Amino acid sequence: MKSRLRFTLQLSFTLLVCLFMIVPVAMSVMAGLTENYFVGLESGLTLRWVNEVWQLYADTIWLSIKLALACLLITILIGVPAAYGLLRSRRRWANAIEELLLLPVAVPGLATALALLLAYGSYREFRGSWLFILVGHVLFTLPFMVRAVLSVMQTAKLPQLEEAAASLGASFRQRFFGVVIPNCMSGILAGALMVVTLSIGEFNITWMLHTPLTKTLPVGLADSYASMRLEIGSAYTLIFLVMVVPLLVAIQWAGRLTEQRR
């Protein structure tokens, strides 16, 4: 009896927390799909606002996707070797370097962006291009790629596998592409999903680095919240959710995949 009561109490508490998390999202989704939010649902459902957002902000969405993919490419190219380097370095050095690479995450994006602006803002061409934002995103997402790949490398007992391959006569290049990369694929996948999700949602750095010609999705969101009607902001948020929620589901799925491997 007592445990029954305890269960019910805890469940109701958890449900309340769930409500707190889901109610505003649901309201926002509704607002994005109703004709007139102030009138309410009676005014009818419509895709008008979604359409309008597409007219106004489609380029921000494309830019965000372009940024995310470019960011992914770079973090894979420099992050996977970096993880391998950390794995092979002495413990103390590896810890110090990882701590360094984590700094852009540990320090608020605002500070990183300010530093970038003050150092490189005078190079007009660079400042005005989307590459300026890309630099910020790479700094911010790189540690996540490195961490994901490194942790898989560590649990996969990669050093032993590599020694085994070496004992069979494999050269470094053969070992790296034949043993190392295939065995940390799940880490690369998890890191990639993380990088794309973070890049698409990044605001704190991007807001400082963007120009009117290089607006990303979150920048556009902030813009619409400040200057557009509630329905447009909501519809825009809806589009963002549609882009990000599948990524999140994929991240969880990838996490479960690596867990099973262990």
Next chain:
Amino acid sequence: MTAASRQPSGAASYVNTHQIMVGPVRRKSLIALFALLPALVVFCAFWLLPFSRLIMMGAEADPSSGISAYLTILTHRQYLISLATTVGLSLVVSLVAVAIAGVAGFFLARQRFFGKSILVAILTFPLAFPGVVVGFLVIMLGGRQGALAQTSLWLFGERWMFAYSLAGLFIGYLYFSIPRVITTVMAACDNLDQSLEEAARSLGANTWQVIKDVIVPGIAPALLSTGAICFATSMGAFGTAFTLGTRLSILPLNIYGEFTNYANFAMAAALSVVLGVITWMALSLARRLAGGNLGASV
């Protein structure tokens, strides 16, 4: 060791034990260095160098006070209050988030019931929401047309709102903190050795004693660590505050204001550095806690 036999014969006569060890080890560390090089170059060029400049810029004179911006922060009430507000708000948010999400996370980790995975999904998917979106969601809850305003208008004939105040920030920070804590607590509970609880119960401990003596000590490092992460995130949360209104006096908004409104680069830099140091310290604490004690039970 094997590498010694591959060394050129001329060197072989001088080989001593020290050199035998050095050969393969040095090659390994060279490979490690080369692998790390691209990431380190990007990091140094685009973060370390700019941030060092930022640190130095913060030492320059603040135009209004005429003394170093760092000193200005420490001596001017306005900045100290803003610093205290930001730290205080973040601390309270972290504590409340850990308390709420600790209970819910423990419940979800230990009970099995129909629909649990849906609850877990609801509680974790806001992890990917950027601060701006969270700010907007707070407006949906407590803004002029928010849920609370509509309910209170209908019940009492007046609009209640909290979105554009510190309370709005508090709710917003809580919103993005809860998912972080819940995922951490659930993972920590899963990692907790179930036989510890069984051992305590076999010795006669009741539910509360088990929670007090086994579970809370067992997940304490995780709780502290995730609390520190929430604190750091709240300290630096710019997007949420930006969406809710730029008049509130908290550090990220101060930095933004000094930079864009007054072009006071020295002060913006100094505030950024102070903020960065605080969040970095909180996160290092978090990492030390999470790395130290968890999973060391066997």
Next chain:
Amino acid sequence: MSSSVSITLNQCSRTFAGGNTALQPLDLQVHAGETLVLLGPSGCGKTTTLRIISGLESPDKGGQVQFGERDVTALPIEKRDVGMVFQNYALFPNMSVADNIAYGLKIQRLPRAEIAHRLDEVMRMVDLQGLGERRIDALSGGQKQRVALARAIAVRPKVLLFDEPLAALDAKLRDRLRIEIGQLLRELGTTAVYVTHDQDEAMALGDRIAVMQAGRIAQLGSPQEIYHQPANAFVADFIGAVNCLDVISTRANANGGLVVHGGELRASHLRGVSTVYCRPEDIQVVSVDQADVTGKVVQSIFLGQTQRLMVDTGGASPLQVEAPSRQRWPNGTAIGLALPSSVLFHPDKPTPPVNAKEMANG
């Protein structure tokens, strides 16, 4: 010491969500003061049985657990007055050695002096004097298991339960702790149930052994009974090494000789069986002309005090024979083996009908 109680399980079965049956309906009685070992391969239901006795797990509907005369089926573990020792020690990492051991006493709200006294007593019993203030992570594996043991006996439980307590230790330490646990159990006289997959441990510690297989008790009896009169092929094979000799034909003469590969066995009590079992150490090496069975040595494995010969007699697998360690039989040596009728057995044909076994109706 609290007087010991008997444990009775009536029709206890356990089905897990998803329909996996871990335990078939089981009747089992553990006598007061006795040590019963549950022995079997992993997944045989031994741990589930232990957890049902402890109260960590409930039997399916209809099952009943009794301590003495008292029905404890509905009691959770914390009300059952048991002491439990876990495989991975399950020591509280946030408490010192002394705090771990005294934990159950503090739960019972014993006066401080009594706690100190008992702490002293059990720490002496398990040979942990002077380590009271140590942190748990500063202990060796053997010390950890002693602490776990001390913690379980400190509360003077009615029943002591062991869940593979030595499985995580290395062989030497395992042997030593096994002896110590045996002494301790005799000293305490507490009813104990001990789960293991290690037959040496089972033989050394058990007053009786229940060999379990696929959720049932395959045989319940003293170590001697289990070893010398295994109830079925599974038990014979699981406990110790055993040779299986296929019977090719039975002579029609009065001896009733069983023709096997390499010779003929005289075993009138085994008439009609298709396989004959015997233990390697019961086979003697004799001169070829006195042998029941002859064959060729194909391999000899030196074991220290003895050696094991693999003798090919033309059957499917070579016979294992235990032979004195100093003599040498090079591979290929022709060898004679004596297999007297007293050492041959078959589960369906109880050798000499000794005392009636308390078989579990599984």
